[in-house]
Amino acid sequence: MADSIHIKLPDGSTKEVPKGTTALDVAKSISPRLADAALVAKTNGDLIDLTRPLDRDAELRILTEKDPEALEVYRHSSAHLLAAAVLELFPETKLGHGPATDSGFFYDFYRPTPFTPEDLEKIERKMQELAQQNIPYAREFLPRDEGLQKFKGEGDFMKCHYIEQFTKPDEKISIYKTGNFLDFCRGPHIPSTGKIKAFKLLNIAGAYWLGDEKNPQLQRIYGTSFFSKKDLDSYLNQIEEAKKRDHRVLGKQLDLFSIQELAGPGLIFWHPKGGIIRKEMEDWMRDQYLKRGYSLVYTPHVARRQLWQTSGHEGYYAQNMFDVMELDDAEYRMKPMNCPFHILIYKDSLKSYRDLPVRLGELGTVYRYERSGVMHGLLRVRGFTQDDAHIFCTPEQVEQEIASCVEFANDVLKDFGFDQFQTELSTWNPVDRKNFVGSEEQWNLAT
Numbered sequence: 001m002a003d004s005i006h007i008k009l010p011d012g013s014t015k016e017v018p019k020g021t022t023a024l025d026v027a028k029s030i031s032p033r034l035a036d037a038a039l040v041a042k043t044n045g046d047l048i049d050l051t052r053p054l055d056r057d058a059e060l061r062i063l064t065e066k067d068p069e070a071l072e073v074y075r076h077s078s079a080h081l082l083a084a085a086v087l088e089l090f091p092e093t094k095l096g097h098g099p100a101t102d103s104g105f106f107y108d109f110y111r112p113t114p115f116t117p118e119d120l121e122k123i124e125r126k127m128q129e130l131a132q133q134n135i136p137y138a139r140e141f142l143p144r145d146e147g148l149q150k151f152k153g154e155g156d157f158m159k160c161h162y163i164e165q166f167t168k169p170d171e172k173i174s175i176y177k178t179g180n181f182l183d184f185c186r187g188p189h190i191p192s193t194g195k196i197k198a199f200k201l202l203n204i205a206g207a208y209w210l211g212d213e214k215n216p217q218l219q220r221i222y223g224t225s226f227f228s229k230k231d232l233d234s235y236l237n238q239i240e241e242a243k244k245r246d247h248r249v250l251g252k253q254l255d256l257f258s259i260q261e262l263a264g265p266g267l268i269f270w271h272p273k274g275g276i277i278r279k280e281m282e283d284w285m286r287d288q289y290l291k292r293g294y295s296l297v298y299t300p301h302v303a304r305r306q307l308w309q310t311s312g313h314e315g316y317y318a319q320n321m322f323d324v325m326e327l328d329d330a331e332y333r334m335k336p337m338n339c340p341f342h343i344l345i346y347k348d349s350l351k352s353y354r355d356l357p358v359r360l361g362e363l364g365t366v367y368r369y370e371r372s373g374v375m376h377g378l379l380r381v382r383g384f385t386q387d388d389a390h391i392f393c394t395p396e397q398v399e400q401e402i403a404s405c406v407e408f409a410n411d412v413l414k415d416f417g418f419d420q421f422q423t424e425l426s427t428w429n430p431v432d433r434k435n436f437v438g439s440e441e442q443w444n445l446a447t
């Protein structure tokens with residue numbers, strides 16, 4: 001038949017159906033239970049709405065709660081439910097975007113008045129109400145100009161930006177409608193709000209429109225949703241437990257360290273109890289260095305600007321360095337890395353081949369500039385002590401040195417109980433030679 005298409009199902013069977021049949025129709029023809037459990041469909045690798053008419057032969061899979069991919073769609077639909085609730089309660093709000101994330105969803109809102117924790121509760125109740133009304137996620141296509149006009153008329157500057165960025169003139173734009181809430185969105189979505197069974201709004205954070213501090217500040221509401229109340233509860237319990245184990249909380253409770261407002265953010269004060277832990281770790285680490293044939297050195301925290309110009313840090317790393325200090329004899333900068341200092345020690349005396357390899361190790365305190373808003377406990381700071389070493393050797397010794405280096409690092413991580421970790425290795429980029437030291441032969445040998 002000219003207007004029939006072939007749908008291949010995961011069990012290998014094929015159905016011949018009229019063109020325009022939807023995935024939901026197919027699900028119904030298989031079993032009412034499947035039709036009821038269906039959330040979204042997948043044809044030829046793409047996720048689509050259950051109600052999208054199929055217009056050509058396709059492989060079709062109906063996704064239910066058992067499919068992790070369906071959870072992402074479910075959470076994106078949860079974000080739309082959040083936006084719909086916010087618009088019902090606070091109609092003056094302008095909308096950004098609202099995707100699913102690894103652990104839930106968020107939606108960005110622009111509204112001059114900040115949302116309060118009480119607002120969050122109200123929004124959650126409204127979401128519950130809208131879920132009970134089982135409102136469909138209905139898709140429409142609008143001529144681009146009409147869509148732009150509509151959003152512009154409502155002052156939705158962010159939606160207009162997205163339409164202009166992601167569609168071309170003369171294209172039709174994809175709109176999803178949930179009650180009174182219209183969103184420029186490519187979907188797909190679950191069939192209706194009633195499918196969303198378990199959700200929770202978690203917190204509000206500030207975010208600048210397009211990540212630019214000169215733009216209006218948006219309020220990002222985070223939430224999460226799961227297929228069952230049980231999964232949601234166990235997730236919420238997990239974040240509660242993680243909060244109790246947050247190193248910033250423990251650091252305070254156990255009186256290990258602090259960050260002092262008067263001294264500035266990102267600078268760590270080790271208290272006596274934290275200090276003794278640190279001493280034990282440092283003693284152990286220095287012993288490791290000595291056992292493995294390294295020499296220990298100590299180097300200054302500041303150096304003349306000229307050194308950083310010679311080392312290339314001024315050219316390539318300046319945005320991460322503390323600014324210049326002017327002293328009576330020259331300009332100085334805090335050290336962001338120890339490398340140039342170790343090289344100066346190595347170069348200070350004449351070496352013969354028999355002296356190699358020279359391995360210099362240090363627990364070196366470095367200072368790096370971070371924007372004032374991004375500091376986070378001990379994880380993101382402006383001053384920290386790194387265990388750092390540099391090895392000077394002959395080309396013939398390189399392989400052996402690298403092997404022992406990797407073994408050293410693995411042993412240290414293992415001794416501290418880290419048995420799963422990711423390693424990143426930086427090499428060069430042959431297309432961008434001017435940003436790398438060393439010759440091509442050296443890099444070829446190294447990689």
Ligand SMILES: [Zn+2]
Nearest residue numbers: 183185186187
């Ligand atoms: Zn969307």
Ligand SMILES: [Zn+2]
Nearest residue numbers: 337338339390
């Ligand atoms: Zn280095």
